[in-house]
Each structure stands twice: as structure tokens, then as C-alpha cells.
Amino acid sequence: xxxxxxxxxxxxxxxxxxxxxxxxxxxxxxxxxxxxxxxxxxxxxxxxxxxxxxxxxxxxxxxxxxxxxxxxxxxxxxxxxxxxxxxxxxxxxxxxxxxxxxxxxxxxxxxxxxxxxxxxxxxxxxxxxxxxxxxxxxxxxxxxxxxxxxxxxxxxxxxxxxxxxxxxxxxxxxxxxxxxxxxxxxxxxxxxxxxxxxxxxxxxxxxxxxxxxxxxxxxxxxxxxxxxxxxxxxxxxxxxxxxxxxxxxxxxxxxxxxxxxxxxxxxxxxxxxxxxxxxxxxxxx
Numbered sequence: 137x138x139x140x141x142x143x144x145x146x147x148x149x150x151x152x153x154x155x156x157x158x159x160x161x162x163x164x165x166x167x168x169x170x171x172x173x174x175x176x177x178x179x180x181x182x183x184x185x186x187x188x189x190x191x192x193x194x195x196x197x198x199x200x201x202x203x204x205x206x207x208x209x210x211x212x213x214x215x216x217x218x219x220x221x222x223x224x225x226x227x228x229x230x231x232x233x234x235x236x237x238x239x240x241x242x243x244x245x246x247x248x249x250x251x252x253x254x255x256x257x258x259x260x261x262x263x264x265x266x267x268x269x270x271x272x273x274x275x276x277x278x279x280x281x282x283x284x285x286x287x288x289x290x291x292x293x294x295x296x297x298x299x300x301x302x303x304x305x306x307x308x309x310x311x312x313x314x315x316x317x318x319x320x321x322x323x324x325x326x327x328x329x330x331x332x333x334x335x336x337x338x339x340x341x342x343x344x345x346x347x348x349x350x351x352x353x354x355x356x357x358x359x360x361x362x363x364x365x366x367x368x369x370x371x372x373x374x375x376x377x378x379x380x381x382x383x384x385x386x387x388x389x390x391x392x393x394x395x396x397x398x399x400x401x402x403x404x405x406x407x408x409x410x411x412x413x414x415x416x417x418x419x420x421x
Contacts, residue, residue, distance in 0.1 A: 137412045138371065138405050139348050140174040142201070142339055143356035143398055145181065145189060146320060148375055151394045156189050157196070164402030165196045171409040174346060175402070176200040176209075178335050180319045180327050180361055182243055182288050183207060203288045204317075204329045204361055205338030210345050218333045220289055222281040224313060225257070228291075228328075229281070231310065233260040237270040237294035238303055242279075242286055256292075257281060270294040290319070291326040300324060318360040321379050327361050336364030343369075354405065356390075356398050357382055371418065373401065388418050 143149045150157050157165075168175045176199035177186065183202050190196040198212040208216040229240040240257045256276040258264045264276035271292050291307075293300045300318075304326050307316045315329040335357075343353050354371040357363070358378040366372040366385045374386035375393045383389065391397030404415035 137352060137409060138173070138354045138415065139352040139409075140176075140199075140343060140346060141168060141354045141356070141402065141405060142176050142178045142342070142365065144335075144358060144362045145177050145179045147377060147393050148356050148358045148362070149177070149393070149398045150189065151396070156191055158396055158399060160396050161399035161402070162191060162193055162196060164399040164406070165193075167406035168402055168409075169195060171406045173406065173409055174199050174342075176342070177202075178205060178338060178355070178362075178365060180204045180290070183209075199342065201335065201338035201342065204319075204327055205333060205335045205341075205365075206287050206329060208338055208341060210342060215345060216338075216341060217287060218330055220286045220328065220330060221313065222286055224311060225286060225289055225328075226281040228307065228311060228314075229257045229279075230259055231307075232291065232303075233258045233263045235293075235303065237267055239263065239267040239271075239276075239292055241274060241290050241292055242281070243288040255279070267292070289328045291316075291328065293324050293326060295324075297322075300326065317363070320359050334364035335362060336366075336368035339365045339368050354401075356401070357386075358393065371414075373417075390417050 165175050177197055178201040186197040199210050201208045206218040232238050232240055242255055256264055256267055256274055257279045293303050304316050313331050315331055317327050319325050319327045343350055350369045353369045355365045355369055356373045357366050358375050366382055372386045373388045374383045377392045390401055401417055408415040
């Protein structure tokens with residue numbers, strides 16, 4: 137029986153281009169909650185993005201793992217924060233300042249909800265100006281990140297997918313104390329996490345806090361930054377628009393994010409809980 141469902145948001149629960157989860161998805165979440173189960177998003181996004189993504193329905197994200205698992209909530213209570221190393225981020229910013237239109241971004245997780253912009257970080261003002269040409273919606277500053285107090289960071293990188301992949305691989309080699317993963321198969325972004333702390337770690341943490349086994353957890357994902365949680369539990373689920381790597385790693389497969397397939401699966405999980413069985417979509421690979 138599944139007792140906890142954790143899902144990626146962009147291109148998994150929420151179709152690309154939609155401003156928020158559909159009403160059908162919200163109803164599926166509440167069907168789960170009404171059945172006494174736990175539901176939560178596991179996202180690279182930060183907590184203040186959840187209001188508009190769930191139509192301000194706080195019950196839908198009372199349990200959650202943000203910033204790829206670095207900020208964890210359980211039943212509305214903050215239970216864990218895993219921080220990034222400031223000096224390491226500063227070194228990454230210095231390295232990226234030598235790569236055109238490629239820059240470190242940090243987010244103020246305490247900023248007001250309506251202030252959704254990140255901040256470019258670079259020691260070079262000219263480099264910031266170049267980055268603004270590619271990503272004008274993000275602010276820029278020549279900051280020094282000298283304290284280990286940062287939780288959300290990623291890299292915006294213009295150019296071909298091959299170029300973004302080269303930058304990711306170079307960072308992986310230069311900074312083994314960090315994880316560098318794609319949050320989307322198409323977005324020009326590289327997410328940064330502390331090495332050894334991923335969405336998969338957050339899934340295991342929440343299962344332990346709830347006193348349940350990993351067999352009682354289901355996770356849904358589509359992208360590289362979901363791979364750790366897909367590999368962490370037996371009941372892992374890929375949407376049909378998932379990357380090839382995620383699709384290969386997942387045990388179960390459902391329809392596309394565009395068809396609200398995760399929402400349909402939530403209803404099945406809620407129905408199965410009443411008979412203490414597995415949902416019907418887990419009957420096929």
C-alpha cells in the first residue's frame with residue numbers, strides 16, 4: 137500500500153506552459169489526503185513558488201522538499217535545511233565569469249512571494265551585462281558569497297544543449313563537493329546541490345520521519361534532477377515525456393504530463409488505499 141506520494145512539478149505534475157496544477161490534480165491530491173495519505177511536491181523550486189503553483193491551497197504542499205530536497209517540510213513544519221557552501225559558490229561564479237552568457241544564480245528564499253527573480257552572481261560587471269542580454273528577467277550583482285548560508289543556486293547557460301552539457305560536465309569534474317544536474321531536458325539551467333544530498337535523500341528522510349518503508353512510497357519524475365529519487369524507491373514512476381535516463385530507471389510508466397497522468401494516478405492511489413492494495417497503474421511496467 138502506498139502511504140506517501142512525492143512528485144516533481146514542472147513537466148510532471150504540471151504540464152509545461154500551465155501556470156499551476158489543474159483542478160483535476162488538486163482534487164486528486166485531496167482524494168489522497170482524505171484517504172489519510174501524505175502527498176508532497178519535490179521540486180527544484182523554492183517554497184514561495186508553491187502558492188501560485190497550487191492555487192494557494194496550502195494543504196497540497198504542507199509536506200514537501202524544495203531546492204531539490206535541501207528544504208524539507210512535514211505537515212507544515214520545517215524539519216531540515218541542507219545548505220550550500222558559500223566559498224565554493226564564489227569559486228563557481230569566478231569560473232563561470234570566463235564563459236560567455238553563463239552565470240551562477242542564487243535566490244533569496246525569504247523574499248516576498250511576488251518577488252520571483254533570482255540574482256546573477258559574478259565578480260565581473262561586463263560578464264553580468266552579457267548575461268542580461270540572454271536572461272533579462274534576472275537581476276545581476278557582483279556579490280561575494282563567503283558564508284555557508286545559501287540554499288538555492290543554479291546556473292543559467294545560453295547556447296546549445298551540447299554547450300550546456302559541456303559546462304555541467306566541467307563543473308562536475310572541478311567541484312566534486314557539489315552535484316550538478318538538469319532540472320529539465322530543455323531549460324537552459326543546471327541545478328546545484330551539496331554532494332550526497334539530492335531529491336532521493338529527501339525522499340528517504342521523509343519516509344523515515346513518517347515511520348514508513350520505502351516500499352510504501354511512490355515518486356513521479358521526468359528529468360535528470362529526479363533521477364536520484366527515481367532510483368531511491370521501488371515504486372518509481374516516469375511520465376511518458378520523461379528523459380530516456382529517467383524512463384529506463386523507473387519501475388512504472390504512465391501517460392504524459394500534458395494529459396494530467398499524475399493526477400489520474402493520485403486518484404488510483406487514493407482508491408487503492410481504501411482496500412489496502414496497490415493502484416492499477418502499478419500492474420504494468
